[in-house]
Amino acid sequence: xxxxxxxxxxxxxxxxxxxxxxxxxxxxxxxxxxxxxxxxxxxxxxxxxxxxxxxxxxxxxxxxxxxxxxxxxxxxxxxxxxxxxxxxxxxxxxxxxxxxxxxxxxxxxxxxxxxxxxxxxxxxxxxxxxxxxxxxxxxxxxxxxxxxxxxxxxxxxxxxxxxxxxxxxxxxxxxxxxx
Numbered sequence: 208x209x210x211x212x213x214x215x216x217x218x219x220x221x222x223x224x225x226x227x228x229x230x231x232x233x234x235x236x237x238x239x240x241x242x243x244x245x246x247x248x249x250x251x252x253x254x255x256x257x258x259x260x261x262x263x264x265x266x267x268x269x270x271x272x273x274x275x276x277x278x279x280x281x282x283x284x285x286x287x288x289x290x291x292x293x294x295x296x297x298x299x300x301x302x303x304x305x306x307x308x309x310x311x312x313x314x315x316x317x318x319x320x321x322x323x324x325x326x327x328x329x330x331x332x333x334x335x336x337x338x339x340x341x342x343x344x345x346x347x348x349x350x351x352x353x354x355x356x357x358x359x360x361x362x363x364x365x366x367x368x369x370x371x372x373x374x375x376x377x378x379x380x381x382x383x384x385x386x
Contacts, residue, residue: 219283223276230269237262305368312355321348325361326368 240259244251251259305326309319317338324334331349335342349361358364 219276219280223273223280226269226273226276230266230273233262233266233269237266301368308356308367312352314352314355318348318352318355321345322352322364325349325352326365 237259240255240262243249244255305323306319309322314322320338321334324337329337331342331345335345338345353359353361353364356364356367358367
């Protein structure tokens with residue numbers, strides 16, 4: 208989801224700003240009410256006392272809400288940064304794993320290119336278009352890739368790589384059929 212990780216903190220930042228502004232307004236209003244009553248030596252009517260009490264409660268609620276939202280926003284920003292870093296690391300590891308396996312299976316350069324495109328989920332026709340070759344050439348290269356990697360189809364080939372990122376307790380004793 209492009210942009211969504213930046214949109215939420217910005218939106219929450221605006222909400223936080225509104226909370227802080229409301230808190231400041233109500234704080235000013237409560238202080239003004241207290242100063243007016245004490246400087247004029249006027250006793251509080253029941254309505255004034257209730258009004259000031261509710262404004263004070265609103266100030267306390269907005270203050271705690273603002274602090275809590277600030278902490279949550281900071282935590283979420285940090286978690287997003289850590290998740291983005293982890294994804295970048297995993298992308299690098301995935302590429303290392305793929306390259307290592309391609310070399311161990313003795314893929315040609317063309318087979319490595321086709322294998323990467325298979326891993327990206329492209330169809331044979333799409334791979335042919337990207338590489339500017341015929342679909343027949345891609346089929347031959349795909350068959351060589353499957354044979355060298357010891358699997359029977361493209362899904363099983365993809366599975367050889369996806370296993371690195373899945374919980375190994377699920378289906379660990381089931382392996383793709385190898386040729």
